[in-house]
Amino acid sequence: MPVATPAYRSQPIRSWAAHERPRERLYAHGAAALSDAELLAVLLGSGSAGSDAVATGRALLSRAGSLGRLLAEAAEMPPVSGFGPVKRARLIVTLELARRALGEGLIDLPRIESPRDSAQYLRARMVHLRHEVFACLFLDTRHRVLAYEELFRGTIDGASVYPREVVRACLRHHASAVILAHNHPSGVAEPSAADVEITRTLVDALALMDIRVLDHLIIGHGQPVSLAERGQLGQG
Numbered sequence: 001m002p003v004a005t006p007a008y009r010s011q012p013i014r015s016w017a018a019h020e021r022p023r024e025r026l027y028a029h030g031a032a033a034l035s036d037a038e039l040l041a042v043l044l045g046s047g048s049a050g051s052d053a054v055a056t057g058r059a060l061l062s063r064a065g066s067l068g069r070l071l072a073e074a075a076e077m078p079p080v081s082g083f084g085p086v087k088r089a090r091l092i093v094t095l096e097l098a099r100r101a102l103g104e105g106l107i108d109l110p111r112i113e114s115p116r117d118s119a120q121y122l123r124a125r126m127v128h129l130r131h132e133v134f135a136c137l138f139l140d141t142r143h144r145v146l147a148y149e150e151l152f153r154g155t156i157d158g159a160s161v162y163p164r165e166v167v168r169a170c171l172r173h174h175a176s177a178v179i180l181a182h183n184h185p186s187g188v189a190e191p192s193a194a195d196v197e198i199t200r201t202l203v204d205a206l207a208l209m210d211i212r213v214l215d216h217l218i219i220g221h222g223q224p225v226s227l228a229e230r231g232q233l234g235q236g
Contacts (some may be wrong), residue, residue, distance in 0.1 A: 013041070013052045022054060036067045043090055048082030056082040071095040072128035080196065099124055112143045112214065118179055119217060119224045121148075125184040126219045132184040134161050138175035143214070147173050161198050163205035170211050180216040181224075189220030193226060199227055200234030 018024050022038040031039065040057030041047075047056040059080050064070035070077070074179070077083070099121075118137055126133055131196040139145060153167055154160045157213055170178055174220035180202065182195075199216045206213055215228040227233055 013047075016146055038060055040070075043094060044082070044087045046082070051082050053082070056080070056114065059083075064129075066127040069130075089090060098199070110135075112139060112145065114177070119214075120182075122179075122181045122217055122221050123224055126181065127221070129183055130185050132182060132185060133199075134180070136166065137179040137181065138170060138173040139177040139179065139214070140174070141176040143177055146175055149173070153177060161202070164200055165200055167209055167211075169206075170206065170209065175211060175214040177214050179214050182216075183219040187221035189218045189222065189225040191216075191218050191225060191230075191232065196227070196232050199232065203234045 013021055015093055019028070022034060022041045024032055025038065026042055034042070037054050037057035040055035040060060040166065043054050044056060046054040051059070060077070061067060062069055063080055064073065064077065070141075072095060073183055074088055074095070077088065078142045101116060122135070122137065126135065133150050135148060135150045137145060138149070149169060151165060152161050166178075169175075180199065182187050184190075195216070195218060199213070202216075203213045213233060218225040218227070
C-alpha cells in the first residue's frame with residue numbers, strides 16, 4: 001500500500017525533509033509506495049519556477065485524466081508548465097520500454113496456450129487509446145509469436161476492416177495462426193454485433209488460406225473479452 005504522499009509545499013523539493021522527498025521515499029519504501037504524481041516527479045526530475053516536480057506531475061495527471069492516458073498520449077499532450085520536450089520524451093520512452101518488456105515476455109513463451117497469455121500485452125498496447133484500433137498478433141505453426149501489427153484505425157465494422165488486408169498481413173508475416181484484437185475507447189469491452197460479424201468474416205477468409213483465427217480479444221477497462229471463450233468465433 002502506498003505510503004501517504006506529503007502535502008504540497010511551496011518550497012522546492014530539495015528543501016523538503018529527506019523522508020518526504022519522492023526519490024528518498026522510493027529508496028526507503030520502494031516504487032509501489034509512491035503515488036502516481038510522485039513517480040512522475042522522479043521521472044521528470046524537476047518542475048518549473050513556482051511548481052515543484054510533484055505539483056507538475058499532478059497537473060499532468062489532471063490534464064490527461066488518468067496515468068494511462070498520460071503515458072499513451074504524451075506526444076499529443078497540450079503544454080503544461082514544467083513539461084517541455086525532454087520530459088515529454090521521457091514519458092514516451094517509458095511507455096515504449098514497458099510495452100517492449102511485455103512483448104519480450106510474450107515472445108519468450110513456448111507457445112500461446114490461452115487468451116490470458118496475450119491479453120496483458122494487448123491490453124497494454126491498446127487500452128488507453130482514444131480511437132479504435134484493429135490489430136493482429138501473428139503466430140507460427142507452434143503458436144509462437146511472430147509479430148504484432150496495427151492494421152486499421154477508426155470504427156471497427158465491415159466497412160473499415162478489409163479481410164484481404166488481414167490475409168495479406170498474415171502472408172507477409174508467414175503466419176499460420178492469428179489473434180485478432182481491437183479496443184473500445186468507451187471502456188466497455190462487450191462485443192457488438194458488428195464485432196461478431198467481422199470476426200466470422202475474417203475466420204472464413206483466413207480459413208481459405210489455411211490460417212487459423214485463435215481468438216478475437218476486445219480491449220476495454222478491466223479484463224479483455226475473448227470471443228473464443230464465448231464461442232463467437234464462427235466455424236471457419
